[in-house]
Amino acid sequence: MKIISRIAIILLLNIFFNFAENEIIRSTGRISGKVVESTTGQPIELANVILLDNNRKQITGTATDEKGNFLIPNLKDGKYIIEFSFVGFETKIDTVFITEDKPFINLGLVKLEQKPIILEGIEVTAEKPPIEFKVDKKVINVKEHYASQSGSAVDVLENVPSISVDVDGNVRLRGSTNFRVLIDNRPSILEPSEALQQIPASTIDRIEIITNPSARYDPEGLAGIINIITRRTKQSGINGIANLSLGKDQKYSGDFLLNYRYKKFRIFSGLDYNHFNFPGKESETRETRSNDTIFYSFTDGNSSWLRRFYGFKLGSEYLINPKNRMSIDLELRRRGMKRTSDVVFDRWSNFGDTTVFWRSNLMERGGLMYLINTDYFCNFNKDHKLSARLSFHINSGEERSTNEIKGLDSTMVDGWKSIEKGPINRFTFNLDYSRPAKFFNGENGKLEIGNQTTVNLSNGGQDIYLYDTVIKDYIYKPEFSHLADFIHNIYGFYLTYLGEVKNFGYQTGLRGEYTYRFIQLTGTEGNVNIRRTDLFPTLHISYKIPPFDQVMASWTRRVNRPGNFDLEPFEIRRDPYSISRGNPDLLPEFVDAFEVGYQRKFSGILFSLDGYYRITHNKIEYITRVHSGDTIFSTVENIGKDYTLGFEPILDLSFSKYLNINLSANLYEHKISGTIDDTEISQKSRTWSLRNMNTITIRKGTKIQISGIFNGPEIMAQGNREQFFIVNGGLRQELIARLLNLTLQIRDIFGSGKFENTSSGTDFYIHQEHTRNSPVIILGLNYNFNNYRPEPKRTESEEDIEEMEDF
Numbered sequence: 073m074k075i076i077s078r079i080a081i082i083l084l085l086n087i088f089f090n091f092a093e094n095e096i097i098r099s100t101g102r103i104s105g106k107v108v109e110s111t112t113g114q115p116i117e118l119a120n121v122i123l124l125d126n127n128r129k130q131i132t133g134t135a136t137d138e139k140g141n142f143l144i145p146n147l148k149d150g151k152y153i154i155e156f157s158f159v160g161f162e163t164k165i166d167t168v169f170i171t172e173d174k175p176f177i178n179l180g181l182v183k184l185e186q187k188p189i190i191l192e193g194i195e196v197t198a199e200k201p202p203i204e205f206k207v208d209k210k211v212i213n214v215k216e217h218y219a220s221q222s223g224s225a226v227d228v229l230e231n232v233p234s235i236s237v238d239v240d241g242n243v244r245l246r247g248s249t250n251f252r253v254l255i256d257n258r259p260s261i262l263e264p265s266e267a268l269q270q271i272p273a274s275t276i277d278r279i280e281i282i283t284n285p286s287a288r289y290d291p292e293g294l295a296g297i298i299n300i301i302t303r304r305t306k307q308s309g310i311n312g313i314a315n316l317s318l319g320k321d322q323k324y325s326g327d328f329l330l331n332y333r334y335k336k337f338r339i340f341s342g343l344d345y346n347h348f349n350f351p352g353k354e355s356e357t358r359e360t361r362s363n364d365t366i367f368y369s370f371t372d373g374n375s376s377w378l379r380r381f382y383g384f385k386l387g388s389e390y391l392i393n394p395k396n397r398m399s400i401d402l403e404l405r406r407r408g409m410k411r412t413s414d415v416v417f418d419r420w421s422n423f424g425d426t427t428v429f430w431r432s433n434l435m436e437r438g439g440l441m442y443l444i445n446t447d448y449f450c451n452f453n454k455d456h457k458l459s460a461r462l463s464f465h466i467n468s469g470e471e472r473s474t475n476e477i478k479g480l481d482s483t484m485v486d487g488w489k490s491i492e493k494g495p496i497n498r499f500t501f502n503l504d505y506s507r508p509a510k511f512f513n514g515e516n517g518k519l520e521i522g523n524q525t526t527v528n529l530s531n532g533g534q535d536i537y538l539y540d541t542v543i544k545d546y547i548y549k550p551e552f553s554h555l556a557d558f559i560h561n562i563y564g565f566y567l568t569y570l571g572e573v574k575n576f577g578y579q580t581g582l583r584g585e586y587t588y589r590f591i592q593l594t595g596t597e598g599n600v601n602i603r604r605t606d607l608f609p610t611l612h613i614s615y616k617i618p619p620f621d622q623v624m625a626s627w628t629r630r631v632n633r634p635g636n637f638d639l640e641p642f643e644i645r646r647d648p649y650s651i652s653r654g655n656p657d658l659l660p661e662f663v664d665a666f667e668v669g670y671q672r673k674f675s676g677i678l679f680s681l682d683g684y685y686r687i688t689h690n691k692i693e694y695i696t697r698v699h700s701g702d703t704i705f706s707t708v709e710n711i712g713k714d715y716t717l718g719f720e721p722i723l724d725l726s727f728s729k730y731l732n733i734n735l736s737a738n739l740y741e742h743k744i745s746g747t748i749d750d751t752e753i754s755q756k757s758r759t760w761s762l763r764n765m766n767t768i769t770i771r772k773g774t775k776i777q778i779s780g781i782f783n784g785p786e787i788m789a790q791g792n793r794e795q796f797f798i799v800n801g802g803l804r805q806e807l808i809a810r811l812l813n814l815t816l817q818i819r820d821i822f823g824s825g826k827f828e829n830t831s832s833g834t835d836f837y838i839h840q841e842h843t844r845n846s847p848v849i850i851l852g853l854n855y856n857f858n859n860y861r862p863e864p865k866r867t868e869s870e871e872d873i874e875e876m877e878d879f
Contacts, residue, residue, distance in 0.1 A: 101147035101170035105179035106140045107156055109186065115140025116184060118673060119158040126151060134618045135673060144618065145574070149175075156182055202765060203232065203724070203734060210234070212279040216767070217777070220802070222317035222325065222817050222850040223348070224379075225268040225276060225300060231800070234281060234720065234738060236761055236783045238793075238827055240377065241269045245295040246283065246684070247716060247742060247786060250632045250661070252293030255300045258445065259290060261465045261498050268298070270381045270407055272327055272344050274315035274854070277303045283684070284612070284626045284667045287566045287581030288504075288520060291608040291630045294663040294688060303329055304340065312857055319817075319850030322349040322378075336391040345382040352376070352844040354413060360698045361835040365421055367702035371431060373415030375842070381407040398448045408438035417477065419702065429485060430478045433647065439469040439495075455518050456507045465498040475647035476539070487539025488648050489546055494532030494637075501525045509569070517571040520581075528560040530636065533594070534644055552645055555594040558636045562587050568610075575616040583608040591639055591656075600639050600656045606631065624669040632661040634692065638708050651699055652706040659690045659710050678724040684740075688714035693789040695748055698835045711753070711789055712746015732767040744789050749834075757792070759784035773806030791831030791838075798825045813854040820846035 107119045121142045122133040131152070136142045149170050157163040161184040168177050202216040212232055214220075220227040229235045229243060236244045242265045245251045253260045253267045260267040282289070283296040303313065314328040327344030355372040387401025417431035443465050450458040473490040504522035511517060533555035537546035568581030584607050591600035612626040637644070640654035669682045691714040699705035718740025725733045737760060744755040762782040769775050779800045786793045803816040823846040830839045 101149060101175040101177075102143060102145040103147065103152070103154065103168060103170075103177045103179065104141070104143045105182050107136050107142065107158070107182045107184060108140055109161075110183035113181075116158050116161070119156060119161075119184070120673075122155040122157070123147075124153040124155060126153070128153065132618050134616070154179075156184060158184060161186055202732075202767065209283075210281040212281070214273055214276040214278060217273070217802075220800075220817065221273050221315075221815050221854075222319065222323075222852040223273050223819075224346070225271040225273060225279065226265070227819070228273050228276070228279060229268065229298070230781060230798075231763060231765055231779050232279075232281065234283065241265060241379075243268055243298075245281070245298065246686075246718065246738065247740065248295035250293060251295040252290060252297045253300070254297060256302055257299060258461075258463060259292075259500070261441070261467050261496055264293075264298070266409075268300075269379055269409075270346075270405070271300055271302075272315075272325060272346055274317075274325075274327055274852075275302055275329065275342065275344060277301050283682075284628045284665055285610075285630075286579055286612060286628070287568050287583040287608060287610040288522065290524065290564070291583060291585070291628075292633065294630050294632045294661060294665075294686070296630075296665075304331070309333065314855045314857070315852060317850050317852035319848065321351055321845060321848075322347065323848070323850055338389040339387070341384075341386045343382075343384050347380045348378070350377045350379075350844050350848075352842060354415070354840070354842045356841075357837075357839045358702065358704075359837040360702050360704070362698050362701055367421050368419070369702055370418045371415040373413060373431075375413040375415075376411070378410040378412075379408075380410070381405065395451050396449070398446070400444075400446045402445075403441075403443040405441045405443075406438070407441065409436070411435040428480060430480065430482070432474075432476050432478075434474040435471065436473075437469070437471040439467060441468075442466040452507075454508070455516075457505070459502075459504045461500075461502040463498075463500040465496075465500070467496045467498075469494050469496070473647065477648075484539060484541065484544070486648055487546065488645070489537040489539075490645060490647075491535045491537075492532065492644070494530060496528060496530040498529075499525075499527040511569065511571065517569065520566075520568045520570070522566055524562075524564045524566075526562045526564075528558070530560075531555070531557045532636070536645060552643070554640075554642045556636075556640060557592045557594075559588070559590040560636065561589075575618075577614040577616075579610075579612040581610045583610075587633070589639075591636065593640070593642070600641075606660075606662075622671045624667075624671075626665075626667045628665050630663050630665060632663075632692065634658045634660065634708070638692075649703050650706070651703060655708050658692065658708055661688055661690050661692050661710075663688045677726070678722075680720075680722040682720040682722075684716070684718050684720070686714075686716045688716075691744065691746060691789075693744075696790060696831060696833060696836060696838075697749075704836065704838075709748070711748055712744070715741075715743040715745075717741045730769045734763070734765040734767075736763045737761065742787055744787065746789075748789065753789065755787045755789065757785065757787040759786055759795075773809065775804045777802040777804075788829075788831065790833055791829060794826075794828035794830075796824065796826055796828075811856055815852040815854065817848075817850040817852065819848040820844065823847065 107116045108114060109116060117136055117138045117140065119136045120133065121136065121144065123131045123144055125131055132144060134142050134144055147170055149172060152168050152170065153165060154168055155163060155165050164182065164184055166179070170177060202213060204211040204213065210232070212228060214228050217228050217231060220231065226237055226241045226243060230237045234246050242249060249265070251264055253264045255271070278301045280299040280301065281296070282299065285297050289297060310332050312328060312330040316326045318324045325346040327342065329340065329342040331340045352375055353373070354375045358369045360367045383403060383405035385401060385403040387399065389397060389399040391397045413433045415431050417429040418426055420426040444463070446462045448460045471492040475488045476484065477486040478484055502522065502524050504520070506518055506520040509517050509519040534553055536549045536552035538549050540547050562585055564583060564585040566581060566583040568579060570579045584605065586605050587602065589600065589602040593599060608629045608631070610628040614622060614624040616622050638654050638658055639656050641656045643651050643653045645651050664687045666685045667682060669680065672679045690710045691712050692708055693711050694706050695709050697705050718738060720736070720738050722736040739760045741758045744753070746753055761784055763779070765777065765779040767775060767777050781798045783796055785795045799821045801818045801821055805814045807814055825844060825846060827842045828840065832838070
């Protein structure tokens, strides 16, 4: 880690001194303008603008901002050659003269022609890169991830910098499972990983990863935000897209999206069905100590993880006039997940005195979800916007668990059934307003204010049934069952200001939230009542260093509020050997997140280096203890603090139109310090993850993609997870240009995806291993009808409106 720190310091010092040297001599001339697409007038972000002398020797240069604008200052009088270029567009060259009488040159709109690729008489436009790097986020263009298109959002994210995924599909963002998931800029009601597992990759246009959001966003989620933007189009008439896939081990899916636009009206509908089964093997070694007796157990056998879900959506949009529009959409989704395991179960307390059983586990989770959204947008003029949104979300969730133990002669020895219900009703209202405002002699200033009201009403509980060996049936056990009602309301208000002073940009903001929580426990007097007010300040700054460099820094404060079940003060039993209980005294986690970033982009090469430091206060951990015998008891506690210091280098290389290589790494030091059972703990590790994605164009219409994924070991408060390495591959073959595509996806080619974790304490030791059947092979077809194309790059006003949709 010291070596990494020194490299980063040397790099930043080099940038500083280069900048200082460039600033010694100043002149007064400048050239400005805006680069756009010639056919649509859309601004082109990060286009290269190079200034040459008469001998075509480069003098300086810059890159356009998100609105296509550029400025080259401090120029002497004379003749200059200026060159504009961007991947997929023809290069444009112009000549300009700066004189004493005319020192300021505004070229206005510089229009670049899109570069065509001719394929058997059909014109195909250039494709987007798999990953794009914006100033404040990473953007994953899902269509270009051929090795993941037949899976879910989780399969796409597995190849992305900052992200790691375990065998159960649980996602970690920079080592943390605590992040916020938005779907089309709207918060999901499900747990983050569960929401991502249910979104088919074929229905996604792009995924945005925002690790340090501003005060405009909901502060929930310590590690940041993953925003899923689904496919949509603005073409007139009827058009659509359909996908079908089939793979080994009962994996199949299908979906379609139909769009109709006529003048001011747009109507769209979609349907998807997904069935993915992942069989594998699992084993567990457990050792517990109770009353001077050591209990041992070992399980080994087969398992499977089935995810089955389908959904229907319908929506419409009406353009009232050029400045106002409104929309309404609804979605109905049925989700179902099923996990099974059949293992040999060995138990003993003295060596040589072993009892062997068959143990079967079945967990089913699912329910119906309903979502209704209404939106209104008003675009007064440039940077002067108003938007309002009203959302209703209903989720009728249920989880059923069955654990049975049989002798080798198949006689039932023990059985346990658990039914958990937790329907949730959520109401959300957002009002956002922005307008131009200039302070401190700044340029392009913008003031944003808004509020968000969230009301959550739910109830849930657990019913327990035990197997009676006498009557040979299950009996309801009210002493283990419970019921509770929940209210969780949040009232938030934010204020942000964005400004620029020459090459220096800044954004500062403050968000305040009042939280009211009430949990009523049926049959007890121990209700939970929480009222608190919290402030979340943010600060983002950036500096452009001509011609190609940019340095960014930010600080934000975010929160992780405990879930309802984390606060319940009674026991939940899913099997005879595992008991968990909530903690009504649990405090929210707060994180102070600091980031520093550097970007450089020039002629086919992009280099990015991010440094980050997170301090988590009131660290929440699941703590395991021995309950009795070989039964484990788990609860949640605030144990202390969590520290993460890391660096994230990314290199994207386009050697030619036939080869693109993306290399990324996440190197970080993780430390947990605090107290468990009045004993001081301190866990520290240095670990890393690596990603390599190679896209090769074999010929026109044929591309292959090979990616390697390595996740290093990670620590927990009471244990660790082992490292693993996976290689994935994909092929995309264009069968009919712009109409029909074939994709082949092969995941975990070498079967190296073995997942291991260990947890231990003063009176227990648990080691678990899990592998999936590999390789995973899926064949897919993609069909576009009536020339369906994803929504093109948005105009400047549309981009601003979409920003207003964000939280």
